Amino acid sequence: xxxxxxxxxxxxxxxxxxxTSAAYRKLVAGAKKxxxxxNCAQLADFIRPAALTQMxxxxxxxxxxxxxxxxxxxxxxxxxPDDVAPDHPLKRLSLRRHGMIRADxxxxxxxxxxxxxxxxxCRFVADCxxxxxxxxxxxxxxxxxxxxxxxxxxFAWHFDHNDFTVSFGLKQPAEGGxxxxxxxxxxxxxxxxxAVQRVLDGDRSDVQTLFLRPGDLQLFRGGCTLxxxxxxxxxxxxxxxxxxxxxxxxxxxxxxxxxxxxxVHPAHRRGLQAPGSQ
Numbered sequence: 001x002x003x004x005x006x007x008x009x010x011x012x013x014x015x016x017x018x019x020t021s022a023a024y025r026k027l028v029a030g031a032k033k034x035x036x037x038x039n040c041a042q043l044a045d046f047i048r049p050a051a052l053t054q055m056x057x058x059x060x061x062x063x064x065x066x067x068x069x070x071x072x073x074x075x076x077x078x079x080x081p082d083d084v085a086p087d088h089p090l091k092r093l094s095l096r097r098h099g100m101i102r103a104d105x106x107x108x109x110x111x112x113x114x115x116x117x118x119x120x121x122c123r124f125v126a127d128c129x130x131x132x133x134x135x136x137x138x139x140x141x142x143x144x145x146x147x148x149x150x151x152x153x154x155f156a157w158h159f160d161h162n163d164f165t166v167s168f169g170l171k172q173p174a175e176g177g178x179x180x181x182x183x184x185x186x187x188x189x190x191x192x193x194x195a196v197q198r199v200l201d202g203d204r205s206d207v208q209t210l211f212l213r214p215g216d217l218q219l220f221r222g223g224c225t226l227x228x229x230x231x232x233x234x235x236x237x238x239x240x241x242x243x244x245x246x247x248x249x250x251x252x253x254x255x256x257x258x259x260x261x262x263x264v265h266p267a268h269r270r271g272l273q274a275p276g277s278q
Contacts, residue, residue, distance in 0.1 A: 003114035008051045009121065014043060016124040031128040031219060038183040039221040041128065042210055046217035047115070047168060054111040056170050056214065059101065059146045059238050066099025066148040067261050075158045075196065075226065089196045094156030099148035102141045102261060115168075116144040116242045125244055128219055129164055137243035139251040140265040146170065149177065149237040155229035157200060159186070160222030167220065169212035171238035179218075181227035182206045188224070199226055212239060 005017045015023045034041035047055065072093040074080055080091045106112050115121065117136060126134040137143040149155065151173070182199055185206070186192045199207065212218055220227075229237070252260075254268040 003051075003111065003118070005118055005120045006048075008048060008111070008115050008118060010045055010048050014046055014124075017120045019120075019123060019127075028124070028127045032130070035128065035219060035221065038181075038208060039225045040181060040183070040208075040210070041219045042212070043217040043219075044213065045215050047215040049215070051111050051115070052170075052215045055115070055168075055240065056238070058106060058110050058112050059148075059170050059240065062101045062105050062146070063099070063148050063236065063238070065105055066101045066146075068097065068099045069260070070095070070097040072096075073156070073158070075156070075200070077158065077161065087197065087201075089193050089200060092197075092200050094154075096156050096158075097150075097153045098155060099150070100260075101146040101148065103143040103145060104140055104265075106144065112144060112146075112240065115240075121242075122244060125166055125219065125242075129221075131246065134244040134246060135248035137245045137251070138248060139243070140267050141257060141261050142252055143243055145241045145243075147237075147239045147241060149229065149232055149239075151176075151232045151234060151236065154231040157226055157228045159224070159226060163221065163223060165218075165220045165222060166242045166244065167212060167218040168240040168242075169214045169216045169218075170240050171236060172211055172213050173232035173235045173237050175233035176230050177232040177237040178209045178211055178230045179227065180207050180209050180230060181220075181222075181225050183208070183225045185226045186224050196226060 005011060009016060011017060014027060015021060018024045031041040031043065073096050074090055074093055076090065078090065084090050122134055122136060126132070185195050185199070252268055254264045257264045257268040
């Protein structure tokens with residue numbers, strides 16, 4: 001089944017297929033402005049209603065096949081050192097529990113896969129994030145995923161290892177499930193542990209919050225932005241993740257795939273290390 005850009009995305013508001021137009025340049029400039037200001041851009045109602053309904057149905061049908069991770073982790077996903085105080089951010093462990101639907105679970109002819117493979121969207125993401133070119137990530141498990149967050153399960157405060165994330169809201173609970181973040185709390189040269197510790201201790205003076213409503217697109221740079229998703233209180237939260245990379249040949253290592261998914265695809269034994277993988 002053919003999925004044209006205008007069938008998938010709200011091109012009346014977001015003319016992502018008109019790359020040479022003034023409207024496209026204005027759209028990209030607005031997203032860049034938000035990313036520069038707070039490392040985050042939210043584009044409301046980006047997915048067309050009919051396509052959104054199909055994506056939601058695909059995700060709901062596969063939610064019980066999600067691979068769940070339950071681990072106590074610090075905000076850096078690192079091994080805590082012995083030579084820091086117990087209240088240091090490197091020693092602050094929080095329980096992270098959520099499910100991820102693997103890429104190979106989705107129908108190759110479904111709407112979710114069509115959205116991921118859409119070339120207009122890939123170019124738009126690259127332009128907004130300042131990349132000359134991006135490619136769809138070819139990892140057999142990690143290229144496109146749906147994050148399943150049950151009631152009571154929080155994505156604790158953390159920093160990302162990857163350069164950026166591309167997310168779409170599919171299912172947002174009425175209570176909880178807020179995306180909270182503190183932009184640029186650290187830099188490439190300064191960890192700023194004191195500021196991170198204040199947030200972990202409950203200081204909300206610099207915390208920003210958004211709710212990723214169904215159909216919304218979020219572009220986010222999480223490497224220097226402390227962030228979390230609060231626990232849903234009434235129903236599951238579903239978010240759709242598309243992964244793009246600069247090197248089309250890179251996929252996850254076998255070790256990383258085993259740790260994340262509990263099994264290894266033959267391609268992982270042949271592949272190179274993916275950006276941000278460990």
